[in-house]
Every structure is written in C-alpha cells, then in structure tokens.
Amino acid sequence: xxxxxxxxxxxxxxxxxxxxxxxxxCRKPFVFMSAADEPDTEAVIGLFLAMEREVSVPRVRGEExxxxxxxxxxxxxxxxxxxxxxVGGIIAEDCDLAVVPVVAFDGLKRVGHGKGYxxxxxxxxxxxxxxxxAFSSARTxxxxxxxxxxxxxxxxTEKQIVTxxxxxxxxxxGRRE
Numbered sequence: 232x233x234x235x236x237x238x239x240x241x242x243x244x245x246x247x248x249x250x251x252x253x254x255x256x257c258r259k260p261f262v263f264m265s266a267a268d269e270p271d272t273e274a275v276i277g278l279f280l281a282m283e284r285e286v287s288v289p290r291v292r293g294e295e296x297x298x299x300x301x302x303x304x305x306x307x308x309x310x311x312x313x314x315x316x317x318v319g320g321i322i323a324e325d326c327d328l329a330v331v332p333v334v335a336f337d338g339l340k341r342v343g344h345g346k347g348y349x350x351x352x353x354x355x356x357x358x359x360x361x362x363x364x365a366f367s368s369a370r371t372x373x374x375x376x377x378x379x380x381x382x383x384x385x386x387x388t389e390k391q392i393v394t395x396x397x398x399x400x401x402x403x404x405g406r407r408e
Contacts, residue, residue, distance in 0.1 A: 232366065241271035243389035244364050248275055248330070251385065251392070253360045257328035259285045261298045261359070264315045269332050270364050276301075287323035289348070290316040296348040298323040326359050331383075333365035337374035339383045339393060353381040360384050367391065
C-alpha cells in the first residue's frame, strides 16, 4: 500500500471501530500501538482519551506483555521492534475491550506476528471483547489455530466488519452454505 492508501484505510478502520456499540460503551479499552505496516491506531487512542476512558497500551516485559494506563501526558519510547511503549505508568488490572493487530485472518481466526504476546495477554481477560484490526489484504483462508490461540469477537478492516453472525461458512468444495 502507498502511504496515502494506508492513511485512507486506517481512517476507514477508525470510522468502523467507532461505529461499534462496544466502542462507545467500554470503560477500560486496551489498544495496540501500531507498527509501520499496521493500521494506525493513534486516532482511536486519542478518541478514547478524549472520551475520558481508562486507556491502556502494551509494554513488553521479557516474554510477557503488560497493559499500561496512559494519559495525554504519557512519555513513550521505541522498543526493540520500533513500536512506541509507555515509559513508567500504572499496570492496568482490567480491560473490557482489546483492539489488537492482525497479520492475517480467516473468519475470526487471527494470526499475529508469531510471538504469542497477545494470545497470552488476552487469555487473562476472558470477558474482554476482542477486536482485531487489519487491512483487508490480510484476509486469507485455511488459517490453522493452536489450542492457545485466542479467537477474535470482531475483525475490522477498511472494507468490512466480521462478526460471528456474518462469518461465511464454506463446505469442502468451497461453496458458501
């Protein structure tokens, strides 16, 4: 994608996210900080802060990931992957909405970057609504999951919102049922 296409698609994803009831009703959202090749989440984080929500973002600690509460005044630094993380801050004990990156997806099955940070983190918040965001080009078929993989409740792209109600089911010959 060109920078202009990525900017447009990220804006469309933000628009779709804010249309969700769970976006408006959540009190303690957790939102990933974007890498260069991912949909930009800066506007989403800014909207949550403007709505006076208890926003948290990821900070990696060894093989684990914490949710760290932020404010408009939080300082950030880049981690080993070049992703911004909060400096200092209070570890969030709860989240009711998690917005997570998606490298590839098939229905509500999510593939991440392969380190398992989000799967480990999300397994600690079973009642949290899990929303994956990706560019539509990340849609694929045949994603295989492991027992530890956490499925999304919703996947949002610039072209569609995928939920359990609208996931297409394919039979063995590839026809929609």
